[in-house]
Amino acid sequence: MKKVILATAMIAVSGLLAGCAPSGPTDGTDDVTINLWSWRTEDVEKYNSIFDVYEEANPGVTIEFQAYKSTEWAQILTTGLTGSNGPDVVMVQAYGRIQPFIEGGNLVQLDGKIDALDEFDPKALAGSTARDGSDVYGVPFASQILTMFYNKTIFADLGLEEPTTWEEFIDANETVLASGMTPLAVGGRDAWTLPMLHDNVAASTYGGSDFREGILDGSKTFEDPAYIAGIEALSNLEKYMPKDVVGVAYTEAQTLFIAEQAAMFPGGSFEQSFFETQNPDLDLGVFSIPAAPGAVSDETLTVGYADGSFAINAASDKQEAALDLVSWIATAEFGQLFADTVKQPSSVPGVKYNDPILKELTDAYAANGAPYLLLSDFRWETPSGTDIMNVELQNLLLGTTNASEVASKLQEGISTWFTPTK
Amino acid sequence: MVHANQVTSTPARRSSTSNRSRKTGRAMSRTAALTFVLPAAVLFGVFTLYPMLAAFGYSFFSWNGTARGDFALLSNYVDLFTKAPYIEQLPRAFGHNILLFVGAIVGQNTIGLGLAYLLHRLKTGRQLFQTLYTMPYLVSAVVVGYLWTLLLSPTFGPLNSFFAAIGLEDLSRPWLGDPSTALWVVILVAGWQWVGFPILLYGAALGGIPAELDEAASIDGATARQSFFAITLPLLVPAITTVSVLAFIYSMEAFALPYSFGGSTGSPAGSTDVLSLMFYRVAFDSGSSNGIGMSSAIATLMFIFIFGIAMLATVVMRRRENRIK
Numbered sequence: 001m002k003k004v005i006l007a008t009a010m011i012a013v014s015g016l017l018a019g020c021a022p023s024g025p026t027d028g029t030d031d032v033t034i035n036l037w038s039w040r041t042e043d044v045e046k047y048n049s050i051f052d053v054y055e056e057a058n059p060g061v062t063i064e065f066q067a068y069k070s071t072e073w074a075q076i077l078t079t080g081l082t083g084s085n086g087p088d089v090v091m092v093q094a095y096g097r098i099q100p101f102i103e104g105g106n107l108v109q110l111d112g113k114i115d116a117l118d119e120f121d122p123k124a125l126a127g128s129t130a131r132d133g134s135d136v137y138g139v140p141f142a143s144q145i146l147t148m149f150y151n152k153t154i155f156a157d158l159g160l161e162e163p164t165t166w167e168e169f170i171d172a173n174e175t176v177l178a179s180g181m182t183p184l185a186v187g188g189r190d191a192w193t194l195p196m197l198h199d200n201v202a203a204s205t206y207g208g209s210d211f212r213e214g215i216l217d218g219s220k221t222f223e224d225p226a227y228i229a230g231i232e233a234l235s236n237l238e239k240y241m242p243k244d245v246v247g248v249a250y251t252e253a254q255t256l257f258i259a260e261q262a263a264m265f266p267g268g269s270f271e272q273s274f275f276e277t278q279n280p281d282l283d284l285g286v287f288s289i290p291a292a293p294g295a296v297s298d299e300t301l302t303v304g305y306a307d308g309s310f311a312i313n314a315a316s317d318k319q320e321a322a323l324d325l326v327s328w329i330a331t332a333e334f335g336q337l338f339a340d341t342v343k344q345p346s347s348v349p350g351v352k353y354n355d356p357i358l359k360e361l362t363d364a365y366a367a368n369g370a371p372y373l374l375l376s377d378f379r380w381e382t383p384s385g386t387d388i389m390n391v392e393l394q395n396l397l398l399g400t401t402n403a404s405e406v407a408s409k410l411q412e413g414i415s416t417w418f419t420p421t422k
Numbered sequence: 423m424v425h426a427n428q429v430t431s432t433p434a435r436r437s438s439t440s441n442r443s444r445k446t447g448r449a450m451s452r453t454a455a456l457t458f459v460l461p462a463a464v465l466f467g468v469f470t471l472y473p474m475l476a477a478f479g480y481s482f483f484s485w486n487g488t489a490r491g492d493f494a495l496l497s498n499y500v501d502l503f504t505k506a507p508y509i510e511q512l513p514r515a516f517g518h519n520i521l522l523f524v525g526a527i528v529g530q531n532t533i534g535l536g537l538a539y540l541l542h543r544l545k546t547g548r549q550l551f552q553t554l555y556t557m558p559y560l561v562s563a564v565v566v567g568y569l570w571t572l573l574l575s576p577t578f579g580p581l582n583s584f585f586a587a588i589g590l591e592d593l594s595r596p597w598l599g600d601p602s603t604a605l606w607v608v609i610l611v612a613g614w615q616w617v618g619f620p621i622l623l624y625g626a627a628l629g630g631i632p633a634e635l636d637e638a639a640s641i642d643g644a645t646a647r648q649s650f651f652a653i654t655l656p657l658l659v660p661a662i663t664t665v666s667v668l669a670f671i672y673s674m675e676a677f678a679l680p681y682s683f684g685g686s687t688g689s690p691a692g693s694t695d696v697l698s699l700m701f702y703r704v705a706f707d708s709g710s711s712n713g714i715g716m717s718s719a720i721a722t723l724m725f726i727f728i729f730g731i732a733m734l735a736t737v738v739m740r741r742r743e744n745r746i747k
Contacts, residue, residue: 074706082488096708100487103711189599191687244576246690247599252577382710383507387687387703394691398601416506 127306138309202230218420567682
């Protein structure tokens with residue numbers, strides 16, 4: 001009896017195995033499978049639906065989209081790109097995050113290989129360009145735009161409108177505060193959110209791209225009065241943030257805003273789809289934060305940065321197919337699919353946005369864009385600009401330091417490795 | 423594995439040394455012995471020894487991203503002790519590790535030992551309490567950290583609401599948002615999570631002490647207090663060594679709990695920063711092209727320090743144990 005059961009089981013197992021085995025190439029020899037690695041575990045289905053379109057247009061090509069946990073991504077990518085059996089195409093993060101792989105010779109240089117890249121915004125390409133500014137190594141797929149989200153219902157109930165000046169912005173905060181609600185949902189315990197919050201608040205005040213040029217050519221430093229005024233502006237907003245803001249987590253801040261207990265949420269375009277899925281009744285609006293007292297001009301700027309790009313593993317043995325795929329990423333077809341499916345600002349030029357908020361954000365960035373300075377230019381060495389600000393901005397909100405000391409610390413830390421071009 | 427081994431190793435060794443020369447050959451051939459050891463040795467070699475030696479080697483080179491650059495001798499190590507930000511972060515992180523260790527050793531050898539002793543004397547319900555006390559130890563440190571951040575949250579956390587409800591608003595504070603309390607929260611929660619471990623270990627060691635000793639002492643008129651300090655405690659020294667050395671190792675390489683409380687930057691403002699977090703930042707967060715070289719240097723120093731002290735402590739304590747016997 002035992003033998004019969006065993007035999008049956010074995011037959012069943014071998015049947016299963018046969019069922020699992022690949023059915024083999026259907027025709028010809030040009031079938032190719034491209035392994036594509038990403039850190040966007042939350043978007044796997046969306047990307048699969050995008051790549052279905054590519055697979056349909058390119059018979060014989062299969063794209064294996066594999067996403068890894070973002071906390072382990074750095075290690076996994078390093079292993080994948082330096083060892084064998086790695087991916088053919090990878091999604092890589094921008095600026096300082098792509099640089100080690102460029103320096104290590106792990107990525108294929110794309111200049112002159114993809115004509116469409118000439119049409120891209122140089123700000124978007126900067127995220128996947130080598131630090132020395134020479135070559136491009138990835139096709140950028142998304143830009144993120146920083147903004148102030150606000151709850152339109154709360155604003156309407158309190159008789160508020162989108163502020164266009166700093167005074168109006170402060171008035172709006174005061175009105176919300178008087179109503180007993182939290183004006184600004186900020187989570188200062190998660191230090192990484194603070195440099196982002198700082199540029200969101202301060203870019204209009206210190207002057208965005210003009211200031212960047214001054215810093216890079218050495219005519220300005222971070223101790224510039226306008227830069228200090230920007231940090232001061234952030235410090236002045238603390239009374240509108242949740243009490244003991246350095247003890248409040250980023251997720252708690254999100255919850256406050258989603259639960260409509262806070263009127264505004266300073267964040268990035270990457271928050272939008274999360275807010276909408278968590279509370280479909282939330283009536284979202286966005287505005288860019290106007291220039292504060294001490295500003296270089298009264299122009300309101302919108303901060304944006306390159307989020308990541310698609311790059312080719314130099315060790316891949318499917319270079320041709322990989323280049324074809326990455327070239328497609330640079331087309332308007334992919335850009336439109338990406339904007340419609342993943343609902344983030346695409347880096348590809350000429351994309352039309354159906355979503356009103358996405359449209360407003362991308363229009364504002366196109367009209368008056370500013371860089372996320374500490375990410376785009378000061379993340380190449382240790383201590384990076386964001387490393388320093390992570391700590392110093394927490395100190396600022398704790399009241400153990402002040403705006404000009406924060407600026408001095410930043411200047412001092414950056415000076416250990418950065419020399420202006422002049 | 424290590425603990426059980428160490429607790430029983432002394433008697434086992436004593437009995438085996440006298441017989442080894444005659445018996446081993448007959449009990450098991452060399453080939454058979456090697457066959458049993460091989461799988462574990464291979465796994466250890468591939469997954470522990472090789473990465474460790476590789477990191478050791480990496481630390482002597484300067485790196486260009488993922489590509490190995492020139493041989494740099496000790497320059498990564500020199501940078502660690504001379505250059506900003508390492509020169510500020512390294513001593514601070516190291517100090518926090520030491521505080522974690524002091525908190526752990528004090529908590530485990532007082533509260534842990536005390537509870538184990540009480541449970542040992544408990545006739546009914548011993549296993550129930552042992553299980554209850556051990557439960558947090560069985561939960562992942564990341565989960566423990568996350569749950570405690572929820573409990574201590576200044577916006578939604580129940581702890582501060584509880585203080586408010588009983589009229590003690592003065593006690594409510596942003597526990598994890600205040601640099602003067604955040605590290606103590608990490609130390610206390612680590613102690614709370616780990617208390618089950620000494621309870622198990624000391625429980626087993628107490629069970630191994632023959633009851634006759636206590637009986638003889640009480641016949642001789644010793645009080646419970648006297649027999650605890652004169653009989654039980656000396657016989658627990660091997661277990662105390664084990665608990666202390668393990669507490670040292672876990673405290674020095676603590677990562678998951680501090681990470682879940684303060685993120686990779688050791689929020690707020692670096693007040694919960696520890697060596698492993700610093701390693702993580704330098705290796706994966708810095709964007710510096712020599713990240714691999716610098717982080718390997720940190721890892722190597724951590725290993726040398728932890729291994730050295732743990733070995734030293736074991737040798738010294740073992741000598742003392744032998745003297746007691």
